[in-house]
Amino acid sequence: MEARPAAEPATQRALRRRNLGLVLRHVAEHGPRSRATIAFETGLNKSTISSLVGELIDLGLLLERGALRRGTVGRPGLVVDVSRDGVVALGLEINVDYLAVQATDLTGGSRHRWLEAADNRGTRATDVIERLARLARSALAAVRSQGLRPIGATVALPGLVEVERGALLVAPNLGWSDVPVVDLLRERLDAGTLPVDADNEANLGALAELWEGAGVGLTDFMYVSGEIGVGAGIVIGGELFRGYRGFGGEFGHVTVESRGRRCGCGSRGCLETRAGLEALLQAAGLDQETATTTGSGRPVAELVKRARGGDRGALKALSEAGVWLGIALGSAVNLLSPQAVVLGGYFAPIAEWLRPAVDRELEARVMGARWGVPGVLASTLGPEAAVRGAAALSLHRVLGDPGLVAELSVG
Amino acid sequence: MEARPAAEPATQRALRRRNLGLVLRHVAEHGPRSRATIAFETGLNKSTISSLVGELIDLGLLLERGALRRGTVGRPGLVVDVSRDGVVALGLEINVDYLAVQATDLTGGSRHRWLEAADNRGTRATDVIERLARLARSALAAVRSQGLRPIGATVALPGLVEVERGALLVAPNLGWSDVPVVDLLRERLDAGTLPVDADNEANLGALAELWEGAGVGLTDFMYVSGEIGVGAGIVIGGELFRGYRGFGGEFGHVTVESRGRRCGCGSRGCLETRAGLEALLQAAGLDQETATTTGSGRPVAELVKRARGGDRGALKALSEAGVWLGIALGSAVNLLSPQAVVLGGYFAPIAEWLRPAVDRELEARVMGARWGVPGVLASTLGPEAAVRGAAALSLHRVLGDPGLVAELSVG
Numbered sequence: 001m002e003a004r005p006a007a008e009p010a011t012q013r014a015l016r017r018r019n020l021g022l023v024l025r026h027v028a029e030h031g032p033r034s035r036a037t038i039a040f041e042t043g044l045n046k047s048t049i050s051s052l053v054g055e056l057i058d059l060g061l062l063l064e065r066g067a068l069r070r071g072t073v074g075r076p077g078l079v080v081d082v083s084r085d086g087v088v089a090l091g092l093e094i095n096v097d098y099l100a101v102q103a104t105d106l107t108g109g110s111r112h113r114w115l116e117a118a119d120n121r122g123t124r125a126t127d128v129i130e131r132l133a134r135l136a137r138s139a140l141a142a143v144r145s146q147g148l149r150p151i152g153a154t155v156a157l158p159g160l161v162e163v164e165r166g167a168l169l170v171a172p173n174l175g176w177s178d179v180p181v182v183d184l185l186r187e188r189l190d191a192g193t194l195p196v197d198a199d200n201e202a203n204l205g206a207l208a209e210l211w212e213g214a215g216v217g218l219t220d221f222m223y224v225s226g227e228i229g230v231g232a233g234i235v236i237g238g239e240l241f242r243g244y245r246g247f248g249g250e251f252g253h254v255t256v257e258s259r260g261r262r263c264g265c266g267s268r269g270c271l272e273t274r275a276g277l278e279a280l281l282q283a284a285g286l287d288q289e290t291a292t293t294t295g296s297g298r299p300v301a302e303l304v305k306r307a308r309g310g311d312r313g314a315l316k317a318l319s320e321a322g323v324w325l326g327i328a329l330g331s332a333v334n335l336l337s338p339q340a341v342v343l344g345g346y347f348a349p350i351a352e353w354l355r356p357a358v359d360r361e362l363e364a365r366v367m368g369a370r371w372g373v374p375g376v377l378a379s380t381l382g383p384e385a386a387v388r389g390a391a392a393l394s395l396h397r398v399l400g401d402p403g404l405v406a407e408l409s410v411g
Numbered sequence: 412m413e414a415r416p417a418a419e420p421a422t423q424r425a426l427r428r429r430n431l432g433l434v435l436r437h438v439a440e441h442g443p444r445s446r447a448t449i450a451f452e453t454g455l456n457k458s459t460i461s462s463l464v465g466e467l468i469d470l471g472l473l474l475e476r477g478a479l480r481r482g483t484v485g486r487p488g489l490v491v492d493v494s495r496d497g498v499v500a501l502g503l504e505i506n507v508d509y510l511a512v513q514a515t516d517l518t519g520g521s522r523h524r525w526l527e528a529a530d531n532r533g534t535r536a537t538d539v540i541e542r543l544a545r546l547a548r549s550a551l552a553a554v555r556s557q558g559l560r561p562i563g564a565t566v567a568l569p570g571l572v573e574v575e576r577g578a579l580l581v582a583p584n585l586g587w588s589d590v591p592v593v594d595l596l597r598e599r600l601d602a603g604t605l606p607v608d609a610d611n612e613a614n615l616g617a618l619a620e621l622w623e624g625a626g627v628g629l630t631d632f633m634y635v636s637g638e639i640g641v642g643a644g645i646v647i648g649g650e651l652f653r654g655y656r657g658f659g660g661e662f663g664h665v666t667v668e669s670r671g672r673r674c675g676c677g678s679r680g681c682l683e684t685r686a687g688l689e690a691l692l693q694a695a696g697l698d699q700e701t702a703t704t705t706g707s708g709r710p711v712a713e714l715v716k717r718a719r720g721g722d723r724g725a726l727k728a729l730s731e732a733g734v735w736l737g738i739a740l741g742s743a744v745n746l747l748s749p750q751a752v753v754l755g756g757y758f759a760p761i762a763e764w765l766r767p768a769v770d771r772e773l774e775a776r777v778m779g780a781r782w783g784v785p786g787v788l789a790s791t792l793g794p795e796a797a798v799r800g801a802a803a804l805s806l807h808r809v810l811g812d813p814g815l816v817a818e819l820s821v822g
Contacts, residue, residue, distance in 0.1 A: 170778070236647075242748065243747050244631035244748055244750040245749075245750070247777075253745045255738050256669060265778055267741075328742075330664075330666060331666050331739075334665055335659060336746070337653065337654025339655040339656070364678050367581070367661040368571045
């Protein structure tokens with residue numbers, strides 16, 4: 001039996017690893033600055049900073065360059081900045097009517113994206129995951145050809161996700177249950193040491209809005225994702241709230257009519273049966289069009305066009321969907337009392353027609369409306385929020401612990 | 412201008428004050444123990460502990476006594492324990508159909524309690540607060556006659572409370588709005604330096620269940636308070652969740668019927684219109700009785716008696732209230748995914764008749780019900796939860812910062 005190493009070196013490694021994260025996040029949050037400035041601001045000594053910055057440069061996370069001059073005299077110093085051309089993370093998404101992929105670098109830049117319309121209902125999970133793997137392989141090839149190193153992938157899924165196992169427990173609108181998405185995808189990707197994770201699409205959309213969308217600067221909001229299904233990601237105190245059982249934010253299954261329409265989840269009168277994309281298109285007389293096209297882009301664009309043109313059927317359907325959405329939001333606001341509501345997914349492009357009814361219902365239904373109701377904002381990321389949030393989540397893991405990158409095999 | 416004191420002494424005082432709290436909470440949570448044990452367990456040195464314990468004894472928060480012998484030989488040592496006969500806090504409650512007062516000592520013992528049935532609707536706020544002040548003065552006299560020192564009072568209120576100002580913003584069932592309850596009560600109590608606070612009754616009920624009721628050992632639950640109004644206190648991660656705007660937990664105003672009955676809050680179809688005490692008594696044919704008696708105790712007891720006796724009208728009304736409650740809980744569980752639901756207030760004594768319908772609705776409406784739904788527990792404190800939580804909240808302030816007691820004038 002080998003002698004165990006003393007505790008001291010292990011602690012030192014852990015400390016160094018923590019400090020790597022501290023320095024990387026400091027530069028990512030506060031912008032390019034000199035080693036001396038980083039030392040001063042973090043309270044770590046200069047030689048430690050030089051060593052940590054050196055390792056972060058070697059990992060492809062930071063780079064060194066001349067400072068931008070701002071009218072000062074003298075020689076411009078060297079600054080370190082987050083590297084645009086080092087690492088990249090993949091966001092992947094399986095939704096009911098499309099597949100998507102997004103590659104984002106550490107500066108938040110998009111390096112590859114692809115959206116493929118596809119009616120995934122009634123298709124076997126393994127077939128859809130095979131198609132997603134193909135998109136992911138193309139994306140990996142594309143980013144590697146740009147000299148970027150992939151450091152993780154996260155899959156956005158339209159249903160209940162067991163995050164620990166990377167499994168989709170149930171997605172009523174896909175008709176799938178108990179699919180080990182991450183395992184199936186890893187096999188097909190030949191992922192090696194690349195971390196692959198999965199999460200609910202509304203949760204990831206909420207993180208995207210928090211980090212780079214309508215939620216920047218907010219700490220407590222509810223992001224509502226409108227697709228064929230309706231979901232929510234709840235942000236409390238700047239962090240995603242999942243609930244004790246991990247199934248929080250199932251806003252599409254808030255009951256708005258006790259004896260309402262049958263929902264794919266098995267219940268009746270869920271919000272989704274009134275404000276989901278299909279219900280709205282049907283109410284607007286556009287359901288035939290959905291049946292013959294794939295992807296939500298076209299029928300939503302048509303709905304917007306009709307609403308702009310004053311089409312009474314479209315306007316009535318939008319107003320009614322707004323009422324149902326407002327009723328459910330009234331209940332959610334009465335429970336959660338958030339700072340704001342962000343309307344995402346296909347709700348974003350139609351927000352201007354939903355909002356009057358939503359606002360009216362909130363005014364009528366929220367206790368304390370007299371002292372103000374949460375603002376209702378349109379998502380700035382639209383239907384891309386989930387896949388962008390998926391990529392960003394993998395990047396945030398690296399920002400939290402840059403040592404993870406060193407553990408990847410050369411990719 | 413006087414010279415400002417150096418920072419050092421202020422910091423030392425702050426540190427000592429923090430350590431006073433540390434020692435008091437250590438004894439309160441872990442039970443009686445010797446000074447040496449406290450020093451060992453907290454990591455503070457023995458002379459510091461002796462000095463801190465001495466101050467806590469002087470403040471009436473700890474006392475010294477002989478240890479209980481547990482079969483060991485030798486002289487029994489001295490232990491310090493939380494003092495039962497030092498300080499006491501008052502819980503006060505204004506509800507729609509009663510006033511209540513509760514005095515609790517630092518060991519959690521009840522030292523005085525009083526419930527006064529009263530229909531407070533349509534009565535002027537100042538008149539009701541005058542009556543509450545009279546109850547509070549009697550309670551203060553009673554605890555002082557037991558040699559106890561009052562260290563704070565908290566008022567439970569059935570509506571939206573602005574905690575910072577101690578004001579009731581609106582209580583639809585009382586017909587009150589914008590009542591500065593704490594200010595009005597302080598005047599009438601001649602409160603001096605006694606801290607007086609106010610909070611929503613369901614929030615305080617949730618804290619009582621967390622600290623000494625059905626929620627002990629739970630970290631994430633929703634406490635539902637059934638009175639004439641219906642509210643909830645949401646506990647997340649062992650702490651009360653209020654929401655960004657502070658108006659969270661307004662569960663009684665979750666919409667269960669979009670075009671349902673008019674609610675006192677001005678909306679329609681709120682849960683309260685179907686599962687509030689009056690709605691249930693009316694459905695059970697007991698509303699005449701409420702009109703002629705005061706306080707909820709008697710009609711609820713009558714309802715329980717009829718349900719036990721198999722009265723079909725009572726059983727049908729209970730089952731229907733359970734359905735409405737289950738529909739609203741289904742929505743709340745879909746959003747919050749809690750560990751458990753605690754049914755409090757008048758829901759506690761009728762929980763056995765509500766639960767079958769509640770469980771059925773949760774099974775049908777909660778996404779992921781297949782993987783289990785939160786357990787539905789009956790409150791162990793019943794209608795006393797709020798007033799007990801009110802007293803406990805004041806005591807917890809002292810546990811957090813025992814130095815507060817030193818700042819009170821001799822009471």
